[in-house]
Amino acid sequence: xxxxxxxxxxxxxxxxxxxxxxxxxxxxxxxxxxxxxxxxxxxxxxxxxxxxxxxxxxxxxxxxxxxxxxxxxxxxxxxxxxxxxxxxxxxxxxxxxxxxxxxxxxxxxxxxxxxxxxxxxxxxxxxxxxxxxxxxxxxxxxxxxxxxxxxxxxxxxxxxxxxxxxxxxxxxxxxxxxxxxxxxxxxxxxxxxxxxxxxxxxxxxxxxxxxxxxxxxxxxxxxxxxxxxxxxxxxxxxxxxxxxxxxxxxxxxxxxxxxxxxxxxxxxxxxxxxxxxxxxxxxxxxxxxxxxxxxxxxxxxxxxxxxxxxxxxxxxxxxxxxxxxxxxxxxxxxxxxxxxxxxxxxxxxxxxxxxxxxxxxxxxxxxxxxxxxxxxxxxxxxxxxxxxxxxxxxxxxxxxxxxxxxxxxxxxxxxxxxxxxxxxxxxxxxxxxxxxxxxxxxxxxxxxxxxxxxxxxxxxxxxxxx
Amino acid sequence: xxxxxxxxxxxxxxxxxxxxxxxxxxxxxxxxxxxxxxxxxxxxxxxxxxxxxxxxxxxxxxxxxxxxxxxxxxxxxxxxxxxxxxxxxxxxxxxxxxxxxxxxxxxxxxxxxxxxxxxxxxxxxxxxxxxxxxxxxxxxxxxxxxxxxxxxxxxxxxxxxxxxxxxxxxxxxxxxxxxxxxxxxxxxxxxxxxxxxxxxxxxxxxxxxxxxxxxxxxxxxxxxxxxxxxxxxxxxxxxxxxx
Numbered sequence: 001x002x003x004x005x006x007x008x009x010x011x012x013x014x015x016x017x018x019x020x021x022x023x024x025x026x027x028x029x030x031x032x033x034x035x036x037x038x039x040x041x042x043x044x045x046x047x048x049x050x051x052x053x054x055x056x057x058x059x060x061x062x063x064x065x066x067x068x069x070x071x072x073x074x075x076x077x078x079x080x081x082x083x084x085x086x087x088x089x090x091x092x093x094x095x096x097x098x099x100x101x102x103x104x105x106x107x108x109x110x111x112x113x114x115x116x117x118x119x120x121x122x123x124x125x126x127x128x129x130x131x132x133x134x135x136x137x138x139x140x141x142x143x144x145x146x147x148x149x150x151x152x153x154x155x156x157x158x159x160x161x162x163x164x165x166x167x168x169x170x171x172x173x174x175x176x177x178x179x180x181x182x183x184x185x186x187x188x189x190x191x192x193x194x195x196x197x198x199x200x201x202x203x204x205x206x207x208x209x210x211x212x213x214x215x216x217x218x219x220x221x222x223x224x225x226x227x228x229x230x231x232x233x234x235x236x237x238x239x240x241x242x243x244x245x246x247x248x249x250x251x252x253x254x255x256x257x258x259x260x261x262x263x264x265x266x267x268x269x270x271x272x273x274x275x276x277x278x279x280x281x282x283x284x285x286x287x288x289x290x291x292x293x294x295x296x297x298x299x300x301x302x303x304x305x306x307x308x309x310x311x312x313x314x315x316x317x318x319x320x321x322x323x324x325x326x327x328x329x330x331x332x333x334x335x336x337x338x339x340x341x342x343x344x345x346x347x348x349x350x351x352x353x354x355x356x357x358x359x360x361x362x363x364x365x366x367x368x369x370x371x372x373x374x375x376x377x378x379x380x381x382x383x384x385x386x387x388x389x390x391x392x393x394x395x396x397x398x399x400x401x402x403x404x405x406x407x408x409x410x411x412x413x414x415x416x417x418x419x420x421x422x423x424x425x426x427x428x429x430x431x432x433x434x435x436x437x438x439x440x441x442x443x444x445x446x447x448x449x450x451x452x453x454x455x456x457x458x459x460x461x462x463x464x465x466x
Numbered sequence: 467x468x469x470x471x472x473x474x475x476x477x478x479x480x481x482x483x484x485x486x487x488x489x490x491x492x493x494x495x496x497x498x499x500x501x502x503x504x505x506x507x508x509x510x511x512x513x514x515x516x517x518x519x520x521x522x523x524x525x526x527x528x529x530x531x532x533x534x535x536x537x538x539x540x541x542x543x544x545x546x547x548x549x550x551x552x553x554x555x556x557x558x559x560x561x562x563x564x565x566x567x568x569x570x571x572x573x574x575x576x577x578x579x580x581x582x583x584x585x586x587x588x589x590x591x592x593x594x595x596x597x598x599x600x601x602x603x604x605x606x607x608x609x610x611x612x613x614x615x616x617x618x619x620x621x622x623x624x625x626x627x628x629x630x631x632x633x634x635x636x637x638x639x640x641x642x643x644x645x646x647x648x649x650x651x652x653x654x655x656x657x658x659x660x661x662x663x664x665x666x667x668x669x670x671x672x673x674x675x676x677x678x679x680x681x682x683x684x685x686x687x688x689x690x691x692x693x694x695x696x697x698x699x700x701x702x703x704x705x706x707x708x709x
Binding site: 221232303304307308 | 481482492539542543544545546558560567569571572576579580583584585586588589
């Protein structure tokens with residue numbers, strides 16, 4: 001059963017991730033440098049040559065930035081990409097100079113990505129067969145920058161600086177190429193694990209895994225009862241009942257949308273959906289961790305009278321928040337559809353990151369609930385902390401407004417990674433690269449591990465402090 | 467009748483007591499810095515040993531603070547003893563103090579399932595026994611109303627009905643037989659006797675000696691955390707009354 005489930009998941013994942021499994025934006029991509037000067041007026045007979053070495057595995061396109069001297073131009077410009085080893089022309093294209101705008105780009109696109117150019121010296125040559133003086137454009141350059149392993153030549157004269165050009169392509173991802181090997185290895189590991197457990201069981205020894213599974217079996221009914229209790233009592237005596245789970249994020253979104261839309265709207269495409277994903281995800285985190293925080297102290301009456309595994313209390317609180325999360329996904333889908341997002345297959349992958357958020361919250365919840373027993377200050381501290389956390393997570397603002405110096409806050413903030421990838425899956429319709437999945441899984445499991453360890457170590461002393 | 471169900475061997479329970487309980491981080495840090503983190507040891511149980519055999523009804527008597535409730539908590543697994551250990555076979559069902567496993571916003575029916583789940587019953591079992599529980603509790607149509615509208619007697623009846631509906635291996639009763647009106651008390655006593663007849667081991671804590679004499683076969687008398695006396699119910703009760 002388990003093995004089949006694993007295999008099914010692996011195959012499903014393969015199809016959902018699609019191209020992003022094998023290819024990622026190349027690390028060797030070259031961005032446009034800031035232009036600070038023109039090169040030469042590109043009349044017939046002028047040549048601008050930029051040699052460079054790329055570390056892109058699959059070269060896809062080259063952009064060149066132009067200046068027009070702020071006048072209408074005419075004629076044709078010719079872009080050629082040559083392989084310096086044998087002087088063969090890899091790519092070439094002719095562009096109408098009249099269509100070039102000041103600071104505009106001409107793009108040389110490969111029909112099929114060109115492979116085999118890794119660490120190969122290349123030459124980008126820009127010429128014009130017919131441009132006349134006074135109506136010719138000029139490629140722009142940056143005079144300060146230096147290009148490692150490349151040089152700029154203007155009409156045959158070597159020159160300082162770098163041409164304003166960008167090179168884009170993709171690289172193969174090693175794990176993606178060996179996906180099936182990895183999958184098979186995982187399957188074998190799982191098989192081996194099951195084998196070991198089975199052997200231990202036959203020898204009559206106890207194993208943690210079996211115990212955990214048995215506990216889940218035994219307490220499933222209890223957990224279900226507690227979750228339904230939480231859920232029933234949450235909106236008891238309110239007229240709209242569980243409809244609030246649905247309305248709450250929507251109303252928050254409307255308020256924040258009206259408040260912030262004038263500031264951030266232009267920076268973010270589809271701001272309502274962007275905002276709502278942030279609100280739903282982060283609301284879940286604060287709700288789950290906040291409820292788990294009080295779960296032990298709040299159930300003191302039960303804990304001191306009946307024996308049951310204590311992790312059940314934070315666990316059920318987090319699970320009832322998961323039910324809430326499920327409901328609040330409905331407005332998310334509705335708003336996304338209403339604002340014109342097409343759901344691609346990668347949207348399903350966002351569920352993976354939602355799972356990461358859930359596991360992460362459970363870890364935090366376990367940690368907090370244990371801390372709360374010993375120090376009642378925890379709830380107030382957490383109130384402040386979660387507020388700070390909310391503001392350092394880009395929920396209603398684009399991450400680009402953070403100054404470079406503070407970017408490190410984002411990198412160490414797991415909620416940021418989860419949130420950003422959920423947005424990537426839903427809004428952009430593409431999957432992040434495989435290493436991101438591993439990263440997020442590790443962050444989630446790390447939190448769970450720490451929380452569970454602290455909880456486990458301290459749970460025997462809970463009763464004495466309640 | 468001879469299988470040992472509960473074996474309490476040499477159990478000690480010591481609490482660390484601060485002169486006042488430290489509940490906040492600030493207090494903890496400040497007292498720790500002043501070097502005043504001193505704990506007074508308080509011994510609630512001191513090398514207590516006894517065994518209970520299957521089907522027996524053991525009474526625990528003693529003054530307030532003698533360690534009766536601590537003993538029960540250790541047996542039901544809520545507290546871990548500082549020393550010694552307790553071996554307990556089978557499922558232990560504690561009869562909760564009134565309403566502690568209940569949620570007051572839920573109806574009686576929902577509470578039966580919730581409380582049953584907390585006591586470790588299975589879903590099938592509760593479905594099968596649901597009618598019996600309702601009938602025994604004499605709640606009738608009130609079962610569909612939220613229990614915040616119940617009287618205390620109704621709550622107690624509900625709690626008792628849920629707790630005794632199983633045939634638990636060990637039932638822990640901490641002074642709650644005096645619930646409901648006289649008729650219900652009579653009924654619950656009959657139910658208890660029925661359970662004992664069916665092989666349930668009962669641990670019974672009460673200050674009412676007449677009840678203890680009536681229900682229990684053997685009695686353990688605790689005083690200041692030690693076993694003062696243990697043996698036949700009549701004998702120990704007489705001694706307790708005399709002392």
